[in-house]
Every structure is written in structure tokens, then in C-alpha cells.
Amino acid sequence: MKTVAQDFFEDPRITEAKKLIRQAVTDHQKKLTGVKASNAALKESYAELLKKFGEQRGGALFYQYLGSGFGKGALVELADGSVKYDFITGIGVHYMGHSNPDIIEAQIDGAISNTVMNGHLQQNTDSARLVDLLSTQACKYGAGVKNVFLSTSGAMANENAFKMIYQKRAGAQRFFAFEKCFSGRTLGMAWVTDKAAYRQGLPKTIDVDYIPFYCEADHKGSIEIAVNAMKKHLYRYPGQYAGFIMEMIQGENGSWVGNTEYFEALIKVCKENNVSVFVDEVQTFMRTHELFAFQHFKLDKHVDVVSIGKNSQVCATLFTDDHKPKPGLMSQTFTGASSQIAASLKIINDVLSGDYLGANGKIEKFHQRFKGNLEKLAAKYPKKIHGPWGIGAMVAMTVFEGDETKSKQFTFKLFENGALSFMAGGGSSTRVRFLMPILAVTMEDIDNVCAIIEKTLNEME
Ligand SMILES: Cc1ncc(COP(=O)(O)O)c(C=O)c1O
Known part of the structure; x- marks a missing residue:
């Protein structure tokens, strides 16, 4: 015999509602096609919001980041209308990327439960x-x-x-x-x-x-x-x-x-x-x-x-x-x-x-692509980048010989240019690290982020 809950979760209206939400998510995601600069009309109110939030939380945020609440895979939209590649995922939390329709659907099942x-x-x-x-x-x-x-x-x-x-x-x-x-x-x-x-x-x-x-x-x-x-x-x-x-x-x-x-x-x-x-x-x-x-x-x-x-x-x-x-x-x-x-x-x-694990799984394949691209950059810019290091979905590199101040400047510039990373370690062995959204990332995303890394390296001396 079924519980009332089972009947409720299988109610065709719930199924239809979830289908409609999925459609709305994927329709709106079509508007997110890549990295985008902020919207000039939102700039002032966004800066004010960030300033106030920084004060009220007792300290400014590391990045000028407040999400809009929407994204597509590795891309995230910020509340100023800009779109960036999220390669740090809340320090390793958003493994599924942004606005992942499958995860939204799972969350709906949780959200419509009793508590x-x-x-x-x-x-x-x-x-x-x-x-x-x-x-x-x-x-x-x-x-x-x-x-x-x-x-x-x-x-x-x-x-x-x-x-x-x-x-x-x-x-x-x-x-x-x-x-x-x-x-x-x-x-x-x-x-x-x-x-x-x-x-x-x-x-x-x-x-x-x-x-x-x-x-x-x-x-x-x-x-x-x-x-x-x-x-x-x-x-x-x-x-x-x-x-x-x-x-x-x-x-x-x-x-x-x-x-x-x-x-x-x-x-x-x-x-x-x-x-x-x-x-x-x-x-x-x-x-x-x-x-x-x-x-x-x-x-x-x-x-x-x-x-x-x-x-x-x-x-x-x-x-x-x-x-x-x-x-x-x-x-x-x-x-x-x-x-x-x-x-x-x-x-x-x-x-x-989903074929993610194992020596030939997707995690390793994404790792190899990222590692290969960064190795090429390290060979091309031997004074600016070393590494990478890490395993699977954990990748890090040093920029400017691991100098902490310059590494911080690099992460900020990278952010401005459209990719999120984060600092690791400290002092003279500071690294810049990435935690990719493995369930959503594509090889093209990895190549695009590496192009942003190269652009950022070229902008710094
Ligand atoms: C290895 C390790 N342990 C513990 C923690 C603490 O986790 P949380 O921030 O969720 O409390 C972290 C967070 O970065 C971590 O990397």
C-alpha cells in the first residue's frame, strides 16, 4: 500500500510542474553563451549592494561577487549582469555547476516535502x-x-x-x-x-x-x-x-x-x-x-x-x-x-x-585537458607560471614564483576577465587553485578558461 506522500510525489500535476520548470530553466539558459561584461545600468546599485553587504557582514567579500541566482553549467551570472566561468565553485561545493536542471528537479522533490x-x-x-x-x-x-x-x-x-x-x-x-x-x-x-x-x-x-x-x-x-x-x-x-x-x-x-x-x-x-x-x-x-x-x-x-x-x-x-x-x-x-x-x-x-570515476573516467579526462593546457602556458611563459599540480578535480599552479601579493592580484584580474579561482597556501609558496564543476564542465569551458588565464598573464608584469 502506498503512503499519501507517494501518491503526492507522483501526482501528474507535480510531474507537469517540474517539466515546466525544467523547460523554463533551459530556455533562459540559452541567453548565457559565454563570458559577459557587467551591465552598465546595474553597476551603481550593484556596487552599493556589495558595499552595504560587506559592512553588514562585518568585512568586505574577497571578490566583488553576488550571484544573480542563475547560471548554466560552468557559467554563472552575477547580479550586475556579468557572466563568468566558475572554476572554484564556492571552494568546491557546486560540483554540478549552476542551474543544473537535474539537480533543480531533485531539489524540488526535497522542497515540496513536509519540512x-x-x-x-x-x-x-x-x-x-x-x-x-x-x-x-x-x-x-x-x-x-x-x-x-x-x-x-x-x-x-x-x-x-x-x-x-x-x-x-x-x-x-x-x-x-x-x-x-x-x-x-x-x-x-x-x-x-x-x-x-x-x-x-x-x-x-x-x-x-x-x-x-x-x-x-x-x-x-x-x-x-x-x-x-x-x-x-x-x-x-x-x-x-x-x-x-x-x-x-x-x-x-x-x-x-x-x-x-x-x-x-x-x-x-x-x-x-x-x-x-x-x-x-x-x-x-x-x-x-x-x-x-x-x-x-x-x-x-x-x-x-x-x-x-x-x-x-x-x-x-x-x-x-x-x-x-x-x-x-x-x-x-x-x-x-x-x-x-x-x-x-x-x-x-x-x-x-555517469562514467566519472576510474583511471579513464571523465574526472581524469577533464584533469588531463586542464593540465595539458596549463603545461603549455607554463612552457610559453616560464617566468610567469609554474605547475600545474594536483589530481583529478583538484588543480593548482603558481604564478609569479608563488608571490602572495602578485598571486592575489592575479586572481582579481582573472575574476575581472571572467574566471573564478582562489588562493591557496601562503607566503612565498602561494598557489592559485581551481575546483571545477565536474558534472557540468566541458572541454570547451576548460579551453576558454585557459585562454582567460593567458590573457591575464599577458596583462601582468
Ligand atoms: C580539508 C577540509 N576540512 C575541513 C574543511 C571545513 O569545511 P567547512 O568549511 O564546510 O566547515 C575544509 C574546508 O575548506 C577542508 O578543505
């Missing part, structure tokens, strides 16, 4: 579907992280991971993390993130010791250095380490890629010392040849806890049975908006069914 939000006390069947999908996919090559706890931000997913690890290792106060890692903006994660400015004036919450990240140019040496650093810390604070938070590819530091042998060497020390292995996949989720980067690096057997976010729209902490928190440790009002959860299911299922 705006789902929460830990009351959630709908989509939440159960999402948890099952994540659990099944995470464990498909033998990992044990079958439990999935939904939450609303990457930082919160990480907080939950820390809490369950600390509870399991009760008494151990310290954590390991990689040098130059980024873990989020909560009071806890501010002390994990390896950037002094991000915790200036904040009371200490977590004792973290940092391990140098993998260096491809010194494969063996970097493994030895990292393992020795870890052993030294363990010798100084025996029994004091609860866990090790690992990014497989350092996103905020500029797409620095790890290595299986390197991770395995560190994990071996973790296992010998009762240190939980926690992989932070808030940025890497769905960006490598596998759904999870720990699967890409073949670490399935070793992971204890994994966090995801960004591309997944809804964030989550996945964990093994022996990291199950005791009752009372974890809960939150929200797990996510109904439309967010519906979109999450659609995006993950599309990545799984």
Missing part, C-alpha cells in the same frame, strides 16, 4: 537512503567505516570525528596533523588547522603536533622524515596521542598530493601506538578516481574515521564499529535541508553512474 530541514530527531526516508549509499560505497573495497553520522558543515563533521576518537582513546590528549593542513573554523578545528592567523587570540583547545607532508621530489626521504618526526613525538608523549587527521590531498594548501607508501608508513606507526586513523575528505570527496580518496590511495583496510563535505552538499562522519560514540556524545538539531539531502543523493548517484 524545510531534517534533523537527528525527525528525518525523512531520503536521509536513510543517503546514509546507506555512503556506507555501502565507503565499504565496497573492504573498509570498515560503515556507520554514517550526517551533519551540516565540514568543520562539524570533523568535530564529531575528534569527539568519537577522543572518547575511544579516553585519557589521550594530543592529535597528529599534517603541516599546513586545513581542518575548519570551529574553536576546535582552529587549533588543528596549521595557520597561526586563523587562531589568533583564541584559547587553546587541542594539542596538535605536526608531521611534514609528502614531497614527491624526495619520495624516500620525505617518508623517513615524517615517520621519524612522528616517532619523536610519540617518544616525548607516550600514550598521549588519540588520533591522526590526514588529508590525502591538501586542498587549502594548494592541491599537494600524498602517496600510498607514505601514508602506509605513517599508518603503521599509528596502529602500533593505538592512534586512530582519521581521513579528512571534506575537500577530496568525489575528486579522485574513486568516490573516496582513501580508496584511490588503497588505504581501505586502515581507516577508522572519515569525514566528507562540500561536493556532497550534506556533510558526514563515517566510522568503524569500534569508534561508535557512547549515547549522549553526539547529536545536532539539523542534518540538512530536505532539498540538500535530495541533491546530495542525485549528485553522488550521478558520479557513480
Whole structure:
């Protein structure tokens, strides 16, 4: 027997309404054909809006960016009528691009359900579907992280991971993390993130010791250095380490890629010392040849806890049975908006069914096109650009020898010229990075963005 809800969602009027909306979206998208300058008539009111918004939010925005609410694939329209290529996607969130008709349809299903939000006390069947999908996919090559706890931000997913690890290792106060890692903006994660400015004036919450990240140019040496650093810390604070938070590819530091042998060497020390292995996949989720980067690096057997976010729209902490928190440790009002959860299911299922993964999947093909184009630019302008680096849907380069000020100027100029990127790392090793909307991008988009990069390089000395 059907529920009333099933009858409602299948009502022909709903089907017809969704068809009409899809038609309207695709009809209006025909007007977006490429990069476009702002509309002179909107310039003044747009500048005023940005100024006021900057003041009211307590600080100006990085870019002069307020979206109009419409776009087409990798193209986004701003409220001043300009159109730009979005190759940073809200720092890795809009994997499906802008105004994606399939995702809008999924969101409508969520939006017409009974509540705006789902929460830990009351959630709908989509939440159960999402948890099952994540659990099944995470464990498909033998990992044990079958439990999935939904939450609303990457930082919160990480907080939950820390809490369950600390509870399991009760008494151990310290954590390991990689040098130059980024873990989020909560009071806890501010002390994990390896950037002094991000915790200036904040009371200490977590004792973290940092391990140098993998260096491809010194494969063996970097493994030895990292393992020795870890052993030294363990010798100084025996029994004091609860866990090790690992990014497989350092996103905020500029797409620095790890290595299986390197991770395995560190994990071996973790296992010998009762240190939980926690992989932070808030940025890497769905960006490598596998759904999870720990699967890409073949670490399935070793992971204890994994966090995801960004591309997944809804964030989550996945964990093994022996990291199950005791009752009372974890809960939150929200797990996510109904439309967010519906979109999450659609995006993950599309990545799984749409030939995106694998060594010859679409993610790798787009990566190769972008990488190839940037390599050509690096050969043509050896003083202005180096790289690129990264893996799959994470690509970064340096401009002007990684100088922070010039890299910032470059990103602003690139923005003016019609493409969104973002800074990564800092100081003299600043990188400019890109997080493409893989579910919507085309080879032509990549070529067009590279032409904008070249134009911008030519405008700067
Ligand atoms: C690796 C990593 N962890 C955690 C976070 C924090 O996620 P959120 O900003 O959703 O709290 C980020 C965000 O950039 C991240 O890249």
C-alpha cells in the first residue's frame, strides 16, 4: 500500500510542474553563451549592494561577487549582469555547476516535502537512503567505516570525528596533523588547522603536533622524515596521542598530493601506538578516481574515521564499529535541508553512474585537458607560471614564483576577465587553485578558461 506522500510525489500535476520548470530553466539558459561584461545600468546599485553587504557582514567579500541566482553549467551570472566561468565553485561545493536542471528537479522533490530541514530527531526516508549509499560505497573495497553520522558543515563533521576518537582513546590528549593542513573554523578545528592567523587570540583547545607532508621530489626521504618526526613525538608523549587527521590531498594548501607508501608508513606507526586513523575528505570527496580518496590511495583496510563535505552538499562522519560514540556524545538539531539531502543523493548517484570515476573516467579526462593546457602556458611563459599540480578535480599552479601579493592580484584580474579561482597556501609558496564543476564542465569551458588565464598573464608584469 502506498503512503499519501507517494501518491503526492507522483501526482501528474507535480510531474507537469517540474517539466515546466525544467523547460523554463533551459530556455533562459540559452541567453548565457559565454563570458559577459557587467551591465552598465546595474553597476551603481550593484556596487552599493556589495558595499552595504560587506559592512553588514562585518568585512568586505574577497571578490566583488553576488550571484544573480542563475547560471548554466560552468557559467554563472552575477547580479550586475556579468557572466563568468566558475572554476572554484564556492571552494568546491557546486560540483554540478549552476542551474543544473537535474539537480533543480531533485531539489524540488526535497522542497515540496513536509519540512524545510531534517534533523537527528525527525528525518525523512531520503536521509536513510543517503546514509546507506555512503556506507555501502565507503565499504565496497573492504573498509570498515560503515556507520554514517550526517551533519551540516565540514568543520562539524570533523568535530564529531575528534569527539568519537577522543572518547575511544579516553585519557589521550594530543592529535597528529599534517603541516599546513586545513581542518575548519570551529574553536576546535582552529587549533588543528596549521595557520597561526586563523587562531589568533583564541584559547587553546587541542594539542596538535605536526608531521611534514609528502614531497614527491624526495619520495624516500620525505617518508623517513615524517615517520621519524612522528616517532619523536610519540617518544616525548607516550600514550598521549588519540588520533591522526590526514588529508590525502591538501586542498587549502594548494592541491599537494600524498602517496600510498607514505601514508602506509605513517599508518603503521599509528596502529602500533593505538592512534586512530582519521581521513579528512571534506575537500577530496568525489575528486579522485574513486568516490573516496582513501580508496584511490588503497588505504581501505586502515581507516577508522572519515569525514566528507562540500561536493556532497550534506556533510558526514563515517566510522568503524569500534569508534561508535557512547549515547549522549553526539547529536545536532539539523542534518540538512530536505532539498540538500535530495541533491546530495542525485549528485553522488550521478558520479557513480555517469562514467566519472576510474583511471579513464571523465574526472581524469577533464584533469588531463586542464593540465595539458596549463603545461603549455607554463612552457610559453616560464617566468610567469609554474605547475600545474594536483589530481583529478583538484588543480593548482603558481604564478609569479608563488608571490602572495602578485598571486592575489592575479586572481582579481582573472575574476575581472571572467574566471573564478582562489588562493591557496601562503607566503612565498602561494598557489592559485581551481575546483571545477565536474558534472557540468566541458572541454570547451576548460579551453576558454585557459585562454582567460593567458590573457591575464599577458596583462601582468
Ligand atoms: C580539508 C577540509 N576540512 C575541513 C574543511 C571545513 O569545511 P567547512 O568549511 O564546510 O566547515 C575544509 C574546508 O575548506 C577542508 O578543505
